[in-house]
Amino acid sequence: MSISTEPTSRAARSEAELQAMARDHLWMHFSRQSVMTEGDGVPIIVKGEGHRIWDSTGKEYIDGLAGLFVVNAGHGRRRLAEAGARQAEQLAFFPIWSYAHPAAIELADRIADLAPGDLNHVFFSTGGGEAVETAFKLAKHYWKLAGQPAKHKVISRYIAYHGTPQGALAITGLPGMKSMFEPVVPGGFRVPNTNFYRAGEMGFTGGTQEQFGVWAADRIEEMINFEGPETVAAVFLEPVQNSGGCFPPPPGYFQRVREICDKYDVLLVSDEVICAFGRLGHYFGADAYGFQPDMITFAKAVTSGYSPLGGTIVSDRVYEPFAHGQVSFPHGYTFGGHPVSAAVALENLDIFEEEGLLAHVRENSPVFRSTLEKLTDLPIVGDVRGDGYFFGIELVKDKLTKETFDDDESERLLRGFLSKALFDAGLYCRADDRGDPVIQLAPPLTIGPSEFDEIEQILRGVLTEAWSRL
Numbered sequence: 001m002s003i004s005t006e007p008t009s010r011a012a013r014s015e016a017e018l019q020a021m022a023r024d025h026l027w028m029h030f031s032r033q034s035v036m037t038e039g040d041g042v043p044i045i046v047k048g049e050g051h052r053i054w055d056s057t058g059k060e061y062i063d064g065l066a067g068l069f070v071v072n073a074g075h076g077r078r079r080l081a082e083a084g085a086r087q088a089e090q091l092a093f094f095p096i097w098s099y100a101h102p103a104a105i106e107l108a109d110r111i112a113d114l115a116p117g118d119l120n121h122v123f124f125s126t127g128g129g130e131a132v133e134t135a136f137k138l139a140k141h142y143w144k145l146a147g148q149p150a151k152h153k154v155i156s157r158y159i160a161y162h163g164t165p166q167g168a169l170a171i172t173g174l175p176g177m178k179s180m181f182e183p184v185v186p187g188g189f190r191v192p193n194t195n196f197y198r199a200g201e202m203g204f205t206g207g208t209q210e211q212f213g214v215w216a217a218d219r220i221e222e223m224i225n226f227e228g229p230e231t232v233a234a235v236f237l238e239p240v241q242n243s244g245g246c247f248p249p250p251p252g253y254f255q256r257v258r259e260i261c262d263k264y265d266v267l268l269v270s271d272e273v274i275c276a277f278g279r280l281g282h283y284f285g286a287d288a289y290g291f292q293p294d295m296i297t298f299a300k301a302v303t304s305g306y307s308p309l310g311g312t313i314v315s316d317r318v319y320e321p322f323a324h325g326q327v328s329f330p331h332g333y334t335f336g337g338h339p340v341s342a343a344v345a346l347e348n349l350d351i352f353e354e355e356g357l358l359a360h361v362r363e364n365s366p367v368f369r370s371t372l373e374k375l376t377d378l379p380i381v382g383d384v385r386g387d388g389y390f391f392g393i394e395l396v397k398d399k400l401t402k403e404t405f406d407d408d409e410s411e412r413l414l415r416g417f418l419s420k421a422l423f424d425a426g427l428y429c430r431a432d433d434r435g436d437p438v439i440q441l442a443p444p445l446t447i448g449p450s451e452f453d454e455i456e457q458i459l460r461g462v463l464t465e466a467w468s469r470l
C-alpha cells in the first residue's frame with residue numbers, strides 16, 4: 001500500500017531523511033538511542049486505521065498494544081479528530097486555574113457519573129504520571145487538613161509502574177528505574193504483588209487463589225503496622241498490575257485491602273491509567289472487581305489517544321476539606337483539562353456507548369484468553385494471564401521448574417530477537433523484562449476472534465523460533 005501524508009500540510013519526507021533527522025535530534029523515551037546512532041534506525045509509524053498501523057516503508061502491522069494501552073477506540077476515527085478541531089476553532093485553550101470552560105465541566109460531570117460510588121470530583125492533568133503525582137500530593141494534603149500531619153507514606157507493590165515524576169517514582173516499584181535518580185521522594189514502601197504464578201517466590205506457602213489474595217492483602221496490613229498507621233497516607237494499586245506481565249487480583253483481594261485501609265485510616269488509590277475506559281470491559285477496574293477506592297487515577301484511553309489527558313477522581317470524603325473557605329489545593333498543570341482533549345474525551349465516551357465497546361470486551365475476553373492459552377503447548381510459554389483485553393504471556397526456560405532467563409539470555413531473547421521478530425512478523429506488542437520476561441497484549445477494544453487467531457499465529461511462529469535459538 002502507498003502511505004499518504006496528505007492529511008498533514010508538512011512536506012513528505014523520505015524514509016532516509018526521517019531516519020537521519022531522528023538520529024540527529026529525536027530523543028526517544030525509555031529507549032536505547034544506539035538503535036539510531038549505531039543500528040538500523042527506528043521504526044517510523046505513519047498511519048493507523050482501526051487496529052492496524054503502517055510504517056514509513058508501507059508495511060502493515062496489527063497494533064497489539066493500542067499504541068501504549070491508549071487507542072482503545074481504534075485508530076483513524078475521523079469524528080474524534082473533528083471533535084478536537086471544532087473545539088480548537090471555538091476555544092483552543094483556556095486554563096482551569098480559577099476559570100473554567102464547558103468541555104472540562106461537562107467531562108468532569110460525565111466522569112463523575114461513570115465513576116463508582118462517591119468519586120465525584122475530577123482533578124485533570126495531562127497524563128498518568130501527573131495523575132499519580134496529584135493523588136500522592138492530595139493524600140498528604142488531605143491528612144494534614146484532617147489533623148493527621150504525620151500521614152505521608154505510601155505503599156505500593158513489587159515491580160509496579162506508576163510513572164516517572166519524582167513523587168510517582170517513589171511509588172513505582174522498579175529499582176532499575178529509580179537507582180539513577182536516588183534519592184527519590186522518601187516514604188515509598190513495597191509489598192508483594194498478585195502474581196499467582198510466582199506466589200511462592202514472594203513467600204506464599206501454597207493454597208488457593210483466594211488464600212493467596214488474603215495473604216497478599218495482609219502484607220499491606222503488615223507494612224502499615226511496621227511503619228505505624230499514623231504515618232501511612234495511602235496505598236496505590238492497579239486493578240490489574242501491568243508491569244511484570246498482567247497480574248489480575250485474586251478473588252477477594254481488593255475487598256480485604258479495602259477492609260485494611262478502613263481499619264487503619266489509609267486512603268486506597270486505584271491507579272487505572274491503563275485499566276480505566278474499557279481495558280477490562282468496564283469504565284473502571286474498580287467496577288470490574290467490585291471495590292470502592294478513595295481516588296482513581298486515569299489517563300491514556302480516556303481520549304483513545306487523540307489528544308492527551310489524565311486525571312484524578314476524588315471521593316466526597318477527600319474533597320470535603322477543600323470545599324470550604326480559604327482552603328485550596330496548590331497544585332495544577334497549564335494543560336490539565338485542555339479544552340481540545342476534554343472535547344475529544346466526550347466524543348470518545350460517546351463512541352464507547354454507541355458501539356457497546358465495554359460489552360464487546362466482556363463478551364470476547366474469554367475467547368481472547370482461550371486463543372492465547374493455546375500457546376501453552378509451546379515449551380517457552382510458562383503462563384498466560386490477564387483479564388479483559390489485557391494479557392501477558394510469561395516466557396520461561398523450564399516450564400516444570402518455572403526457571404526464568406538470566407540477564408544475558410533475557411537481553412538476547414527479548415531485545416536481541418523477540419521484539420524485532422514479532423514486529424517483522426506483523427505484530428506490534430511489547431516484550432517486557434522489567435520483571436520476568438513477558439509479552440504483553442492490549443489491543444484496541446474493537447477487535448474480535450479473527451484477530452485473536454491472527455495474533456496467536458504470529459506469536460506461535462516467533463516463539464517457536466525463539467525456543468530453537470536458545
Ligand SMILES: Cc1ncc(COP(=O)(O)O)c(C=O)c1O
Nearest residue numbers: 127128129161162163271273299
Ligand atoms: C499504572 C500506570 N500509572 C502511571 C503511568 C504513567 O502515565 P504517563 O506515561 O501518562 O505519565 C502509567 C504509564 O504507563 C501506568 O501504566
